[in-house]
Amino acid sequence: MQLVEDIPQVPDSNMLGILIANEGNFQWRNASLSFYNPINGSVQPDIYKAHNGKGIGDVLQSICSFQDKLYLVVNNSQKISILNTKTWKETNTITGFNSPRYFLPVSSQKAYVSDLYENAVYAVNLNTFQISNKIAIKGWTEEMVLINNKAFVCGVESPFVYVINIANDQIIDSIYTGYGPQYMRQDFANNIWVLSNGKAPILPSLSKINLAGELVLQLSFASGETPRRLEINEQKNQLFWLNKDLYTMNVSDTLLPAHALVKAGNKNFYTLGYEPYNKEILVSDAKDYVQRSEVFRYDLSGQLKGSFHTHINTGNFYARTK
């Protein structure tokens, strides 16, 4: 019986690779940050604790690398922890959030933070690490993208993606996508792909918004399906998502794929990420929620290339390439 986990190794400075957010269990404060080196296949299970002598906190929701800092959004600790990527030491924290979800730098001075309960998107000053503004948006706000000085924000409890002018933090538009937009990615042509949850009897859907803010394509899933987690490759022309199984389609396609790329079988696919070094899709299996997740590596044809273990409830992958 293994009672003690592997001792975390010290990562190299300027480490490039896949950062992995392990959510942990709600209220357990057992969230962790793992690192997967796609070149040699090594996994460092908890680099935050190894360098900071403490745990990250409660539910590590998402990761963002910006300039020389790593921003860790710790949902139920209501904070963003900021690490120096050379030392992996925590240098600052930003507090005052309600239930933060995702971090989007919109300039060298400012970032936006979405929130589950606050009915707003926060603006954060990246010099003072203080909340500088709140932009009212009704309900749960989730993933965001930045295109042409406009931030596009998923309004999960609405049928809209909201558009914010980053110069003055004003909402300038709301784009209909179908109910429950939660995940979004930008393709090579600056179209935005949005995965929406639906709400019975409204079906879940995958929508494409063009640069003019027009809904140009909406593909509906069948009733009872639960598509989630949207990812795109480095050329930004191939989409991936989970719908119990793993699916993919080219951004030029106009129909949803008829067949899965990978059948889940008895795996419980929880989240996915794209690994650009070996051009692989990483899919986490959270199993029973209370054991270490297993991450399966698939090539673009859906062939299993291997797997590795992380920590409990791997919920977010972040490819750090520069």
Add this chain to the structure above:
Amino acid sequence: MSKSLGVFICVCIWNMAAWAAKPISFAMVASKIDTNKLLQIVKVSGTRYPQFYTGSKMLFLDSNQLNPFQQQSIAGVLAFKSPVFIKSYGPGMLATPSFRGGNANHTAIIWNGFNLQNPMNGQVDLNHIPSFLIDNIDIQFGSQSVLFGSGNIGGTVHLNNQINQQAGHHVHVLLGNGSFGTNLIGVKYNYGGAKWQIAQKLFVEHAENNFAFKPIDALQPNAGLAVDPNTLPTQYAENAQRKNKVWLQEFAFQISEKQHIQIRSWLQSHERNIPPSLHSVNQYAQQKDESAKLMFEYSIKQKAYELQARAAHFIDVISFKNNQIKESNSLASSTTAFIDQFYLTNKFQWHGSAMIQQNRATLREANTPWQEDKMALFSSVKIQLFNQRIKQQISIRQEWVNGTAIPLMPAYGASYKLSPNFYIDGNVSRNYRLPTFNDLHWPNMGNPNLKPEFGWNQELSIHGFKSINFKNYKGGYTGKSALISGNITHFNKHIHNWIIWVPAGGNLSTPMNVYQVWSRGFELSWQIRLRNRKKSEIIFSGMHDYTQTTNQASTLINDASLGKQLIYTPRIKHQMQVQWIKGNFSIQYLYNYIGTRFVSSDHSNWLMPFSLHGINLSKKWNWFSKNWQTQILVNNLFNTSYQLIVNQAMPLVNYQLSLNFKL
């Protein structure tokens, strides 16, 4: 003593004055004891099911054993007086039982023959139920699906009320004061007459509940970051206030010598704020649980034959809110009726029973109410041979849920009297648990295709006693005696289709039949009573449990939980107590040990074992011809910092002081 008593009464009066400002009211019940009348009062028995527990291990907690815990909930009693593991989120917070490796909805809580498990989640919060209102507790180990249907795979806790069968008026008042701003009052009024018996029981408790704790990082492994808890600053719980009000009524009426009626009602409101978990931000969560329970029982007896007709209607309303989400409300109701027929003689005993039940629940977030209709037929035959030296019983149950038949549930139990002082008991039974409403229908997450959990339970126990009267060197009796008793039990249980909640998409999860669980273990209990004439007595007792509960099969790929102990299931538990009684004075030392509890199913995280110590002092006396009793119970004597659930703080040393008087 008189000085300390005076101080205590002042504290109680001061606290009662403080309560006067609160919207809680109660009436002191006047009483006059009619000591001259020798009435032939009505004597009413409850259900006869205990006649058919053959081969089951039982633990009986009578009023004397409940007495030191009158200020506590049933959770406190079971934690210290039984081998049941209580998963508690803190003082006054959610507390659920775990028997022999089962989870909370594997334990039936039966109140005078009716199951209290909420049909929404299959659980009972033991911290709701003040032990003051319960007259005795039967703890039945192992499965009894034949008699009690779904939900008692691990064991059954029977909470029994028995109307005081003394004639005339009787009043019992409990005044309590404890650490963390805890004040309570309990009043019992009993009347016993030729035709009527009445009991009125009120219990009101208010606690600031700002308990002291150390903010320890208990989750293991913590990578060499272990810190001596004593070096940490003491913190005090925020947002943990609670208020519990219960009114229990019982009426028994003798229609004729052979016919009786009993009616019971239970009204309760339990409001509590829920403190944040350690290191979390206070979200000012509030929960209010309101319940109404009504039961009716009619019995007619003709020689060895007895017919009982019973019905009950339970309503539970739960409201929850915090500063992040709007208020969530749920309403669950359960209506149950039984017809039980018994034929009880010394050599042959039989019962045939029929049950119908309708469970309904409404959730604010769901569009339609959920409903479940059950019907069951069950019967037992028991034969007692050789002057009751051998008892054998066979039982069977057929149940239908929404018109669909559940597979037959058979059971066999036997008891053999090896000698006048030694017995061997055993039973084999098939058992099941139906998915709850939440499992089946929770919005966007329920799984209507869930299958019931099924399994088999076997147990074998040997128990006996030996009494010794000590003699002096001349061969004469010294008046000193000893009574030694013990019980050792082995149990073995397999459960298929064990339900757990797994990820389903986005922030959703869904229940699935995943595990196949094997529980096995040994339970040892013993007691030594040494008596010096009738002057004093010293009692040593202990309960020691070893429970191995492992997941044997899984539908998940590369499931690292295979072969490993289930989470929050300690392998080892010890309880030991020593009590010295001299006249009306008693002192009792209590010791509890809870072993390692894994909190990750692959054993990558766990909570360390801990020990708790307590002491209880009690003094009874007569004052103005009335019976008085003062008690003080000190919990967590050595200031142990521990957690039962990860990051849910538990209190450091604390006391409970009480004054009882009977009029």
